[in-house]
Amino acid sequence: MLSFVVRRLLLLVPVLAGLVVLLFAWLRALPGDPARALLGQRATPASIAQVNAAYGFDQPLPVQFVTYVGKLLRGDLGSSSATGQPVLQSFLDRFPATIELALAALVFAVALGVPLGYAAARRAGGALDSLLVGGSLLGVTIPVFFLAYLLKIVFSQWLPLLPTSGRQDPRIDATHVTGFFVLDGLLTREWDASLDALVHLVLPGIALGTIPLAIIVRITRASVLEVLGEDHVRTARAKGLPRGLVSRRHVLRNALLPVVTTIGLQTGLLFSGAVLTESVFAINGIGSYLFQAISQLDYAVLQGFILFIALTYALVNLVVDLLYGVIDPRVRLS
Amino acid sequence: MTQVSDALGPAAPTTPDPDAVGSGGLWHSAWRRLRRNPAAIAGAAIVALFLLVAVFAPLIAPGQPGVPLPNSGVTPSSVPGPSPGHPLGLDSPGTDLLTQLVYGARQSLLIGVVSTALGLAGGAVLGVLAGGLGGWVDVVVMRVVDILLSIPSLLLAVSVAAVLGQRPVSVMIAIAVAQVPIFARLLRGSMLAQRGSDYVLAVHSLGVRRRTVVMSHLLPNSLGPVIVQATLTLATAIIEVAALSYLGLGDSNPSTAEWGRMLVNAQSRLSTDPHLALWPGFCIAVTALGFTLFGEALREALDPKGRK
Numbered sequence: 001m002l003s004f005v006v007r008r009l010l011l012l013v014p015v016l017a018g019l020v021v022l023l024f025a026w027l028r029a030l031p032g033d034p035a036r037a038l039l040g041q042r043a044t045p046a047s048i049a050q051v052n053a054a055y056g057f058d059q060p061l062p063v064q065f066v067t068y069v070g071k072l073l074r075g076d077l078g079s080s081s082a083t084g085q086p087v088l089q090s091f092l093d094r095f096p097a098t099i100e101l102a103l104a105a106l107v108f109a110v111a112l113g114v115p116l117g118y119a120a121a122r123r124a125g126g127a128l129d130s131l132l133v134g135g136s137l138l139g140v141t142i143p144v145f146f147l148a149y150l151l152k153i154v155f156s157q158w159l160p161l162l163p164t165s166g167r168q169d170p171r172i173d174a175t176h177v178t179g180f181f182v183l184d185g186l187l188t189r190e191w192d193a194s195l196d197a198l199v200h201l202v203l204p205g206i207a208l209g210t211i212p213l214a215i216i217v218r219i220t221r222a223s224v225l226e227v228l229g230e231d232h233v234r235t236a237r238a239k240g241l242p243r244g245l246v247s248r249r250h251v252l253r254n255a256l257l258p259v260v261t262t263i264g265l266q267t268g269l270l271f272s273g274a275v276l277t278e279s280v281f282a283i284n285g286i287g288s289y290l291f292q293a294i295s296q297l298d299y300a301v302l303q304g305f306i307l308f309i310a311l312t313y314a315l316v317n318l319v320v321d322l323l324y325g326v327i328d329p330r331v332r333l334s
Numbered sequence: 335m336t337q338v339s340d341a342l343g344p345a346a347p348t349t350p351d352p353d354a355v356g357s358g359g360l361w362h363s364a365w366r367r368l369r370r371n372p373a374a375i376a377g378a379a380i381v382a383l384f385l386l387v388a389v390f391a392p393l394i395a396p397g398q399p400g401v402p403l404p405n406s407g408v409t410p411s412s413v414p415g416p417s418p419g420h421p422l423g424l425d426s427p428g429t430d431l432l433t434q435l436v437y438g439a440r441q442s443l444l445i446g447v448v449s450t451a452l453g454l455a456g457g458a459v460l461g462v463l464a465g466g467l468g469g470w471v472d473v474v475v476m477r478v479v480d481i482l483l484s485i486p487s488l489l490l491a492v493s494v495a496a497v498l499g500q501r502p503v504s505v506m507i508a509i510a511v512a513q514v515p516i517f518a519r520l521l522r523g524s525m526l527a528q529r530g531s532d533y534v535l536a537v538h539s540l541g542v543r544r545r546t547v548v549m550s551h552l553l554p555n556s557l558g559p560v561i562v563q564a565t566l567t568l569a570t571a572i573i574e575v576a577a578l579s580y581l582g583l584g585d586s587n588p589s590t591a592e593w594g595r596m597l598v599n600a601q602s603r604l605s606t607d608p609h610l611a612l613w614p615g616f617c618i619a620v621t622a623l624g625f626t627l628f629g630e631a632l633r634e635a636l637d638p639k640g641r642k
Contacts, residue, residue, distance in 0.1 A: 018481040029497050137630070141622035143573045145580050146597060146615035153608045268486035275488070276577060294492055295582040302493065310484040 001325075008318050019310050023303050024068055028061075030299060039081050077304035082296045087304040090289060096179030097167060097285035100197075101278065102270045104205030106263070109212035114259065117220025118252065124225060132217055139214025144273045148207040148280035155203060165282040168197045204281040208273045212266045219262045223255040230254075256327055264320030267313045360558070364635040374631030380624025388443040391436045396420065399437035400589030402428035413607050425610050426599050427588070435617055437591035442621060445506050446571040450564055452510035457517020458560075464518065465525030465556075466548035476522065479515040487512040487570075488577055495583040502585045509574050513567055520563055524556035558636040565629030569622040576618050593618050 035051040036043050052058045059067070071078075077087040120132040156164045168174060168181050174193035177184050182201070185194020227233060228251060236250045274287030275294075282288070286305065293301035368374045387394060396419065397403075403424065415423045422431040464475040482490065491508040498504030528534055529552065537547055578584050579594030593614040600610035 014477065015481055015484065018477060019484065022481060026493060026497065031497070031499055137626055138619070138623060141569055141573070141626050142619045143576050143597075143615065143622075145577065146611070146618065149597070149601070149604060149611050149615065153604055153611070157605060157608075268484070272486035272488040276580065291581065294496075297496060299496065302489075302496065306485055306489055306493065309486065309489065310481075313484050 001322075005318070005322070008321070012314050012318075015314065016307075016311065019307065020069060020072060021065075023307060024065055027299065027303060072307075077307070078300035080293070080301050081298045082292070087300050090301075091286055091304065091308060093179070094284060094286045094289050097181075097283055098271075098274050098278070098287055100167075100180055100182060100201065101204055101208060101274060101283060101285060101287075104201040105207075105209030105212065105270060105273075106266070108205050108209035109216050109266075110263065113213045113216030114220050114256075117217040117259075118224050118247075118255075120217065120221045121224035121228065124221075129221075132221070136214040136217045139210050139217075142210065144207060144211065145276040145280055147210055148204070148277050151203045151207055152280060162202050163200050164203060167200050167283055168193065169200075172196055204277050204283060207280070208270060208277045211269060211273065212263075215262060215266065216259060220255065220259050223258045224251060227251050227255045253327065257324065260320055260323055260327060264317045267316045268309065271309050271312070360636065364632070367635040368631060371631045371635070373627050374635070377624050377627030377629075377631055380620060381628055384439055384621050384624060385443065387436055388439040391440045395430075395433040395436040397430040397433040399433055399591040400429060400587075403430070413603070413610065422609075422613065425596065426603055426607075429591075431610070431613060434591040434596055435593070435613055438593040438596065438614065438617065439621070441585075441590055441592045442572045442575060442618075445509070445575050446568045449506040449509035449571050450513065450567050452506065453513025453567065454517050454560070454564055456510065456514040457519075458521055460514065460518035461521025461525065462548065462553060465522035465529070466544075466552060468529075472522070475518070479518050482515040483519070487516075488574060491574055491578060492581060492583060495578060500583065500586050502587065502590070505575060505578055505584055508578065508583075509571050512574070513571070516567070517560065517563065520559055521556055524559050525552045528552050528555050559633075562629055562633040562636065565625055565632060569625035569629070572618060572622050572625070576614075 035048045039047055039051055075088055077091075079086045080090065083090075116132055120129045123129050152164045155162050163169070172190075172193050174181065174185060174190055174197075175188045177187055181197035182194050185191060185197060233246065233250050236246045241250075271287070274285060275290050276287070277283075278285045278287035279291040286308075290301065290305050292298070293305070413424050413426060414420070417423070420430045420432065422435070425431045425434055460475050460479065464472040464479075485493075490512040494511045495504050495508040498507060525548075534547065534551060537551055542551075575584065575592070576594030576597060579592060580598050584592060584595055596614040597611055597618075600607070600614070603610055
């Protein structure tokens with residue numbers, strides 16, 4: 001197990017190294033010289049000279065690359081050209097909001113998607129199945145920000161039941177310990193603050209979670225259908241095991257493996273979706289930070305974000321592989 | 335199909351010859367299954383309608399795109415509703431909403447088709463190199479593809495668009511680049527699966543050159559999944575154009591009508607005139623749905639497991 005984790009982490013090294021080379025080349029390919037690209041609107045002859053010296057842009061390319069990698073290894077992702085703040089610090093400040101949103105979306109997608117996919121497979125060809133298959137196609141094809149708009153229109157005007165912007169009611173004087181507002185409320189025993197933060201997550205969570213929901217419904221349906229046709233399920237039924245037991249232990253457990261893989265692969269989608277969702281619902285996470293960065297052509301932020309996401313994506317998928325062993329003991333992690 | 339061609343695998347003519355392929359082959363039976371599938375018909379109908387609107391936009395649209403009407407009556411708080419000359423009313427820059435929607439179809443089709451063609455071409459080159467040649471070429475190409483796949487496609491498109499600057503072509507290239515790794519991986523996988531099959535071994539043992547094997551046997555027989563993916567990718571491309579517009583990286587020329595930008599323009603009037611956002615959003619979703627329905631049906635039809 002441990003050796004598996006270590007080897008998987010080592011396998012990450014060439015991918016990340018390749019990504020760093022690619023991002024370095026990308027920074028050089030940007031229009032104008034890299035110092036100007038990094039500084040953006042703050043570019044003055046003095047600041048350009050300063051960045052050139054700091055990043056060594058006046059040095060030969062190989063030297064520049066080594067300097068760049070050295071900075072990355074020390075956790076220096078550069079600083080935003082719009083605000084001058086270090087990119088890494090801004091990410092860390094805003095990351096809790098995005099994780100909270102992504103988790104809300106994932107909970108919505110999994111908690112609804114797995115049972116719906118299962119139900120569709122059990123009644124394959126029926127009315128419910130057709131409805132779910134059709135609905136899931138619509139779910140994949142609706143643009144995230146359009147869905148966010150729709151929810152916002154409906155819930156801010158026609159059905160004002162749920163908050164449509166921000167992470168918490170500003171009137172609530174909540175103490176923030178971790179930056180995860182729901183968790184903060186629980187830690188400080190400010191139940192109303194926690195509940196309010198949770199309610200604020202409902203609409204953004206639905207907007208961000210709809211595509212993963214549609215995908216999970218489809219994968220679960222396909223996977224359950226496949227397992228239902230297998231011999232061991234027929235045997236389990238034939239020997240008279242209760243229906244619920246067969247469903248849980250023999251069908252669902254075997255069908256979950258592809259579903260778990262899919263959930264891992266949704267990480268990238270959740271992050272790029274967060275860029276659109278957070279900006280519509282005015283959530284101050286890394287998504288809306290990137291949204292501003294893109295509109296201001298703030299390259300240091302974009303570059304840091306890509307590196308950050310690629311790393312998160314790889315780590316999440318490592319966790320998914322580890323989960324295989326838990327779900328299916330036949331999978332040996334060696 | 336004759337005995338000889340069975341031994342050499344499914345029909346794979348070197349020149350496109352629809353009759354030879356259609357005679358009881360994979361495509362012929364796929365076509366028969368497509369015609370029986372209601373989802374395929376619905377998808378094809380949406381796609382056909384979209385194509386007709388895009389191609390005949392000047393005949394359908396009541397006006398010219400991107401031309402604000404004089405005395406349009408657009409105020410900061412409201413836009414004129416439907417009137418005889420303007421069935422859907424005007425949108426926020428004071429242009430006819432229906433005209434913008436109709437010409438928006440044209441723009442979506444143009445960007446979607448060009449970017450998918452470019453992405454397919456790029457992915458095909460990489461995929462054929464990796465899957466056809468194998469060895470170290472395969473390793474290098476696939477590692478690069480892995481790296482590109484670890485970046486969400488929208489962000490990959492954003493990065494490319496940032497390098498290319500805000501020009502109309504840069505949106506197409508940006509979306510195409512984001513599709514390259516998907517096509518490359520798909521084509522390689524599908525060619526690898528073919529490489530070990532009996533008919534390829536047979537062609538090899540007949541002494542056919544490697545290039546001929548790759549180009550006239552491996553490639554044509556790997557095309558099914560690629561065509562399916564291309565249809566599905568058109569849907570993604572249409573959504574991504576809108577997303578890039580939303581992020582401010584779209585074509586900034588106000589005289590081209592584009593659904594994504596219409597949605598963005600509608601944002602400030604969401605509370606007073608939600609229909610300005612609903613129409614373009616509806617068009618994007620329905621068009622993407624059409625291509626997805628058709629692509630999924632095509633996938634089912636081409637899947638040998640589904641053949642009766």
